[in-house]
Amino acid sequence: MQKVVKRNILGYKNNESKSQRAPFHSTAGSLWTDGAQERLDPQRFHVPALIKPVLSRLWRSVAIVVAIAALNFIIVHMAPGDVADVMAGESGAASPEYLADLKQRFGLDQPLIVQFFVYMGRMAQFDLGYSFRFGRPVASLIFERLPATLILAIPTLMLAFVMGSVLGVVASRRVGTWRDAAISVGALVFYATPLFWIGLMLIILFGVKLGWLPTGGMQTIGANYTGFAYVLDVGRHMILPVVTLSLFYMAYYARLMRASMLEVFGQDFIATARSKGLSEGRVAYRHVLRNALLPVVTVLGLQVAHLLGGTVLVETVFGWPGLGRLAFDSVLSRDVNLLLGILLMSSILVVSTNIAVEALYRWLDPRIGAA
Amino acid sequence: MAPLLDVRDLTTHFFTQKGAFAAVDKVSFSVNAGETMALVGESGCGKSVTAASILRLVPDPPGRITGGEIIFEGRDLLSLTMREMRKVRGGRIGMIFQEPMTSLNPVFTIGDQITESLREHRSISRADAERRAIELLDLVRIPDARRQIHNYPHRLSGGMRQRAMIAMALACDPALLIADEPTTALDVTTQAQILELLDELKRSLGMAILLITHDLGVVAEYAQSVLVMYAGRGVEAAKVEDLFHSPIHPYTRGLLGALPHPDDDVDSEGRPLPLNEISGMVPALDAMPAGCRFEPRCSYAVPACKMTDVRLAPLAEGVRSAACLRAADIVQDQP
Numbered sequence: 001m002q003k004v005v006k007r008n009i010l011g012y013k014n015n016e017s018k019s020q021r022a023p024f025h026s027t028a029g030s031l032w033t034d035g036a037q038e039r040l041d042p043q044r045f046h047v048p049a050l051i052k053p054v055l056s057r058l059w060r061s062v063a064i065v066v067a068i069a070a071l072n073f074i075i076v077h078m079a080p081g082d083v084a085d086v087m088a089g090e091s092g093a094a095s096p097e098y099l100a101d102l103k104q105r106f107g108l109d110q111p112l113i114v115q116f117f118v119y120m121g122r123m124a125q126f127d128l129g130y131s132f133r134f135g136r137p138v139a140s141l142i143f144e145r146l147p148a149t150l151i152l153a154i155p156t157l158m159l160a161f162v163m164g165s166v167l168g169v170v171a172s173r174r175v176g177t178w179r180d181a182a183i184s185v186g187a188l189v190f191y192a193t194p195l196f197w198i199g200l201m202l203i204i205l206f207g208v209k210l211g212w213l214p215t216g217g218m219q220t221i222g223a224n225y226t227g228f229a230y231v232l233d234v235g236r237h238m239i240l241p242v243v244t245l246s247l248f249y250m251a252y253y254a255r256l257m258r259a260s261m262l263e264v265f266g267q268d269f270i271a272t273a274r275s276k277g278l279s280e281g282r283v284a285y286r287h288v289l290r291n292a293l294l295p296v297v298t299v300l301g302l303q304v305a306h307l308l309g310g311t312v313l314v315e316t317v318f319g320w321p322g323l324g325r326l327a328f329d330s331v332l333s334r335d336v337n338l339l340l341g342i343l344l345m346s347s348i349l350v351v352s353t354n355i356a357v358e359a360l361y362r363w364l365d366p367r368i369g370a371a
Numbered sequence: 372m373a374p375l376l377d378v379r380d381l382t383t384h385f386f387t388q389k390g391a392f393a394a395v396d397k398v399s400f401s402v403n404a405g406e407t408m409a410l411v412g413e414s415g416c417g418k419s420v421t422a423a424s425i426l427r428l429v430p431d432p433p434g435r436i437t438g439g440e441i442i443f444e445g446r447d448l449l450s451l452t453m454r455e456m457r458k459v460r461g462g463r464i465g466m467i468f469q470e471p472m473t474s475l476n477p478v479f480t481i482g483d484q485i486t487e488s489l490r491e492h493r494s495i496s497r498a499d500a501e502r503r504a505i506e507l508l509d510l511v512r513i514p515d516a517r518r519q520i521h522n523y524p525h526r527l528s529g530g531m532r533q534r535a536m537i538a539m540a541l542a543c544d545p546a547l548l549i550a551d552e553p554t555t556a557l558d559v560t561t562q563a564q565i566l567e568l569l570d571e572l573k574r575s576l577g578m579a580i581l582l583i584t585h586d587l588g589v590v591a592e593y594a595q596s597v598l599v600m601y602a603g604r605g606v607e608a609a610k611v612e613d614l615f616h617s618p619i620h621p622y623t624r625g626l627l628g629a630l631p632h633p634d635d636d637v638d639s640e641g642r643p644l645p646l647n648e649i650s651g652m653v654p655a656l657d658a659m660p661a662g663c664r665f666e667p668r669c670s671y672a673v674p675a676c677k678m679t680d681v682r683l684a685p686l687a688e689g690v691r692s693a694a695c696l697r698a699a700d701i702v703q704d705q706p
Contacts, residue, residue, distance in 0.1 A: 176432075268473040274428055275468075276488040276539065277461035290478050366523040367477055 057358065061351045068347040069123050072340055073116055079334075082108050086334045087132070106132055119340070128341035133333050138341035141326065146345070148218060149311055149322035151234070155242050157307060160249030161300060165293070167250070168257020172292075173284055175262065183254060190251035195310060199244040199317040206240060213240055216319035241318040245310055249303065256299060260292040267291070294365055301357030305350045374401035375444065375579050376425070376547055382438035383417075383424045392656040394420045396603040397439065399683065402547065407573060407580040409590040409611075412600035415653065418583045419469075421600070422551045425581070426460050444546065462492045465540030469552040471532035475524035481508070481535050482520025488542040507538040511568060530561035534568070541572065548573075551583045566593055587630060591615055599623050602653055602664040605683050609691035619686070619693040619701050621669045625649035663696070671697050 084102035103109045107118070122129060128138035171183040190198070207215035214220065214237050225233045264270065265288055273287045312324035323342060330338040362368050383395040395417040402408040410418040423429045424436050427448065441448040448459060460466075468474040476484060485507060486500035495503070501520065508516035511534040524532055533553060540548055550569060554562035570593050573580050582594055590597055590611060597614050599607040599622065607620040618624045629647045636644040651668035660666055666676040676696055683694045686702065695701070 268468060268470050269476040271423075271428060272466075272468060272474045272536070272539075273476065275426055275460055275466040277457040277459070277491055278487070279457065287476050291476070365478060366480075367525045 054355065054359070057355055061355065065344070065347055065351055066120075066123075069340070069344050070116075070120065072343045072347075073119055076336055076339060077112060077115075082106075082334050082336065084108055123344065128344070129337040131330075131335055131338040133330070133335040133338065138338050141338060142323065142341055142345055145321060145323045145326050148320060149308075149315070149324060151238065152241055152245065152311055152314070152320060152322060153307055155238065156246045156249065157300070157304070159242060160246040160253055161296075163246070164250040164253025165257045165296065167254040168259075168296075169261060169284070169289065169292075171254065171258045172261035172265065173280075175258075180258075184258070187251040187254040190247045191255065193248075195244060195248055195313050196317050198247055199241070199314060202240050202244055203317075213237075215240075216317075218321055241314045241320055244317070245307070245314045248310070249307070252299075252303075253296060256296050257292065260295050261288055264288045264291045290364065294361070297357060297360055297364065301354050304353040305346070308346050308349070373442075373445070375404040376402040376581070377442040378421075378425070378439070379442070380439040381421065381424055381436070381441060383420050383429055383434060384437045385434045387433055389657055393437075394434070394603055394656075395424060397682065398598075398600070398603075398605045399439075400598040400605065400608060402579050402581055403596075404546065404579055405573070405577050406596065407570070407582055407594045409582045409584060409594035409597040410600060411584055411587065411590050411597055413585055413653065416600040417603040418585075418600050419551055422466070422549050422581065422583050425549060426464060426466060427456055428460075428466075458492065461488050461540075461545075462543050463545050464547045464549060465543075465545040466549040466551065467533070467536045467540050467553050470556050471529050471536055472556065474536055475532055477524055480521055480523055481527070485520070485535070485539050485542055488539055492543045503542070504538070507542060508535070510541070510572070511535070511538045513538070529557050530565065533557065533561075533565055537565075537568065537572070541576070541578075544576065545578060547579045547581060549581045549583070552585070553582075554589070555585075569593070587626060599626070602659065603656075604664060604694065606665065606695070607691075607693045608683060613691055617702075619691070619698050620665075620695050621671045621697075621701070622649070622665050623693075624701075625668075663694070671695075671701065673697065 082103075084099055084106060087102060088099045100109070107115065110118070119129075128142070130136070131138050131141055134141055167183050167187070171180040174180050203215050206213045216237075218237050219225070219230070219233050220237075223233065261284075265284075270283060270287060273283045278286075308324070311320075311322060312328050314320065315322045315324040316328060323345070327339065327342045329335075330342065378401065379399050380397045381395055381399070382393055382397055384391045384393050398417070398421055400408065400410070410421060412418050420429060420434070425441055425443075425448065427436065429436065436449060439449070443459065444463065448456065451459070475481070479487075482501060482504050485504040486497070489495055489500045489503055490497075504520050505516045508519055513519050513531060513534050519527075519535075524535070527535065537548075537553075548569070553569070554565050557565060566589060569580060569582075572578070582589070584590060594611050596610050597608070598605050599614070599620065601622050607614065607618070607623045609619075614623065615627065618627050626649070629649065631646055633643070636646075638644055649668055654660060654664060654667065660677065662675075662677045662679050663669070663672075663681050666672045669676065673696065679696055681694050681696050683692045684698075685692045686698060
C-alpha cells in the first residue's frame with residue numbers, strides 16, 4: 001500500500017514539472033505539443049532523446065493521415081453527382097445505358113461502403129487510382145504538377161516570413177513613429193485585400209501597363225529555353241504570383257512579429273539585459289527576437305495548409321500549371337480519384353511540415369522536450 | 372570622504388493621459404562604499420522607480436527623469452551619454468530584480484547570460500569568460516557550477532535562479548549592487564539564505580548594496596542606514612539603530628507600531644489583540660494633498676501640515692533627518 005502511494009506522489013511531481021515547463025505558446029492549436037514528449041526521461045530510454053519524440057509523432061501522423069483520407073472520402077461523396085454524370089452531361093445526349101455503362105466501368109455502381117473499403121485498401125498500397133477525366137494515373141498527374149506548386153509555395157513562405165519578420169521588428173523598435181504607422185497600416189491593407197484582386201492589379205500594372213513582367217503562365221510559350229535561360233524564364237514568370245501570394249502572409253507575419261516583439265520587450269528579462277549594459281540593438285536582436293520568433297514559427301506551421309488553399313486562387317489568376325488548379329478542376333468535373341489523391345498529398349505535406357516545425361521549435365526553445 | 376552614490380533631489384515623472392505624475396519627488400540619499408543602504412516603503416511609494424532611475428532604466432515613454440543629480444564615483448549619471456551609461460550598467464553598478472523566475476532569458480543557458488556581461492565590459496576570451504562564470508557560480512554557492520553553466524533557467528529553482536542573477540550582476544566586480552526586492556518572490560527559508568549570501572558577498576567583495584525592500588525585519592538585520600519613503604518622497608533618513616530605537620516621522624512610527632509581537636500582543640486573558648495599523652489609504656497619484664502627503668493619516672497633524680510642503684530636513688543631532696513639521700515635538704516626547 002505504502003509503495004503505491006509513493007508512486008502516486010512521484011507521478012504527481014512529474015506532472016507538476018511538466019506543467020511548469022509548458023510555455024505560453026504551446027496552446028496555439030498545434031497538434032504536436034501535448035503529452036508524449038514531456039514523459040521522456042533520457043536516463044530511462046536508450047533511444048536518443050531527440051529521435052524518440054519524432055518517432056512517436058510519426059506514428060501519430062500516420063494515424064492522422066489515414067483519418068483525413070477517410071474523412072475526405074466521406075465529404076466528397078456527400079456532394080451529389082459523380083464523374084459519370086458530368087461526362088454524360090458533357091457528351092450532350094447520353095442515353096441511360098451509356099450512363100450505366102460509365103458507372104459500371106468506374107466502379108460507381110457499387111454500394112458506397114464497398115467503394116470506401118476498396119478506396120482505403122488502395123490507399124494502404126499507395127495506389128491513388130486512375131483519373132477518369134484525364135485518362136491517366138492520379139499519381140503521375142500529381143507528381144507532374146507538384147513541382148510547379150512547390151516553386152510557388154516555398155519562395156512565398158520564405159519571402160513572407162523573412163520580410164514579414166523584418167518589418168515587424170522594425171515597427172516594434174520604432175513603435176509609435178511614422179515608420180511603425182506606415183508598416184502597420186500597410187500590413188492592415190494587404191491583410192484585408194483579397195488575394196485575387198491584388199493579383200489582377202499587379203498584372204495590370206507590371207504586365208500590361210509597364211510590360212516589365214509576363215502576365216501569366218510558367219514559361220514563355222514557344223521559346224523552348226534550355227538550361228540557365230529556362231531557369232531565368234521561369235523565374236521571371238514566378239515574380240508576380242509569388243509577390244501576390246506572399247503579400248498577404250507578409251502582412252500577417254509583420255503584425256504578428258510586431259505584437260510578439262512588443263510583448264517580449266515588456267518582459268522582466270529584458271530589463272535584466274539592459275541592466276547588464278547591452279546596447280538596444282543587442283537587446284532587440286539577441287534577447288527579444290529569439291523569444292518573439294516562437295509564436296511566429298507556430299503560426300508558420302499552421303499556415304502551410306492555408307497556403308495550399310491560397311495557391312488555388314493565385315494559380316487560377318496567373319494561369320500557373322500547379323496542383324491548386326488541378327484540384328479546382330477536379331472538383332468541378334467530379335473527378336473523385338484525382339481530388340482525393342490531391343487532398344491526401346496535401347495532408348501529407350501539411351503533416352510533415354508540422355513535424356519539421358516541431359523540430360525547429362525544439363531547437364529554438366530549450367524548455368520544450370528533453371533538451 | 373565623498374559617498375559612493377549621492378542622489379540629490381531625484382525626480383522622475385510618469386506622463387500619462389491623465390497628466391504628469393511624479394512617482395519619485397525630490398528624493399535624496401547617499402550610499403557609502405561598503406555599506407548596505409535600504410530604501411523602505413510600501414508598494415507604490417516609488418522605491419523601485421528610484422532604483423530604476425539610478426541606472427536610467429525607467430521605460431520612456433511613459434517615464435522620464437525630470438530633475439536632480441545622481442552622483443556616482445564623482446560623475447553625474449544623468450549627464451552621461453548612452454554609451455558611457457552602458458559602461459556603468461553591469462560594469463560599475465549591478466542590479467538584481469524581484470522576480471528570479473522571469474528575470475532570466477529562457478532561451479539562453481545560465482553560462483551564456485553570465486559571460487554575456489563579461490564579454491560586453493571586458494576584452495576577455497570565450498574560454499576565460501566561461502572560467503570566470505564557473506567561479507562566479509561557485510561564489511554564489513550554486514553546487515556543481517561546471518555543469519550548471521550549460522543549464523537553462525527553467526531547470527533551476529527560484530532560489531537558484533536568484534543566485535544566478537546575483538552571479539550575473541557581480542560578473543564585473545561592481546562597486547554597487549542594486550537589489551530591488553531580491554527576496555519578495557522567494558519562500559522564507561530561501562529569503563534568509565539569499566540575504567545572508569548578499570551580506571557575505573558585500574563584506575568579502577567590499578561593495579555597497581542599495582537594498583529596496585518593504586520588509587522592516589530585513590532592514591533591521593542587514594542594512595546600516597535607511598531611507599523611509601512615502602508617496603514618492605523620502606520621509607525619514609537615519610542609521611538603522613536610530614530608526615528602530617527612536618523613530619521620528621509619524622509614518623515610520625506607524626510602520627514600526629504595526630509590527631506584530633505575537634507574545635506580547637495579548638489582553639489580560641491571553642487572547643491576541645487586534646493588529647495595529649495606520650488608518651486610511653495612501654493618496655492616489657492624482658489626488659495628492661498640497662501639504663504633507665501623510666497629513667490625512669497622521670495623528671500628530673496640526674493645521675499647518677495641510678499648507679506646508681515639508682521636506683526632509685536634518686535634525687539637531689545631524690546624522691538623521693525627517694520630513695515632519697512636528698519632528699522637534701516628537702523627539703522631545705520620546706522617553
